[in-house]
Amino acid sequence: MLERRAESAAEIYARYDPRTRFGPFGTALGLSLGEEGETWLGAGLTWDWRFGSSPYYGELHVMPGYYRAGDGFDLGGPIAFRSGLELGYESWNGWRYAVSYDHRSNAGIYDENPGVETVQFRVSVPLD
Numbered sequence: 001m002l003e004r005r006a007e008s009a010a011e012i013y014a015r016y017d018p019r020t021r022f023g024p025f026g027t028a029l030g031l032s033l034g035e036e037g038e039t040w041l042g043a044g045l046t047w048d049w050r051f052g053s054s055p056y057y058g059e060l061h062v063m064p065g066y067y068r069a070g071d072g073f074d075l076g077g078p079i080a081f082r083s084g085l086e087l088g089y090e091s092w093n094g095w096r097y098a099v100s101y102d103h104r105s106n107a108g109i110y111d112e113n114p115g116v117e118t119v120q121f122r123v124s125v126p127l128d
Contacts, residue, residue, distance in 0.1 A: 037070020059086040077110035096124035
């Protein structure tokens with residue numbers, strides 16, 4: 001059995017998805033700040049799909065980035081990957097409401113590879 005070392009903590013996460021696409025993949029820029037001074041800044045790819053013609057959608061994302069532990073949980077080094085799944089609803093005006101789960105770790109590039117998970121309720125607002 002794996003011992004849980006990270007404590008529950010609050011995080012603020014802001015993400016911007018520019019309209020840049022690479023085939024079926026979108027792009028994303030993200031910044032998160034944790035209550036113990038943890039900071040993550042990254043950029044990566046997203047992949048969306050629709051459930052038929054309904055307003056419901058799913059999204060996968062993978063974003064490498066820089067992580068600073070502050071007084072919070074040490075992820076083993078400054079490079080950390082954030083990957084996850086989002087399930088949500090997009091309204092007629094483009095606002096999205098979703099539940100999202102993601103995982104952050106260094107993907108084994110350092111000797112120690114602890115990870116943290118985040119569960120979020122996201123509200124996304126189109127900027128244009």
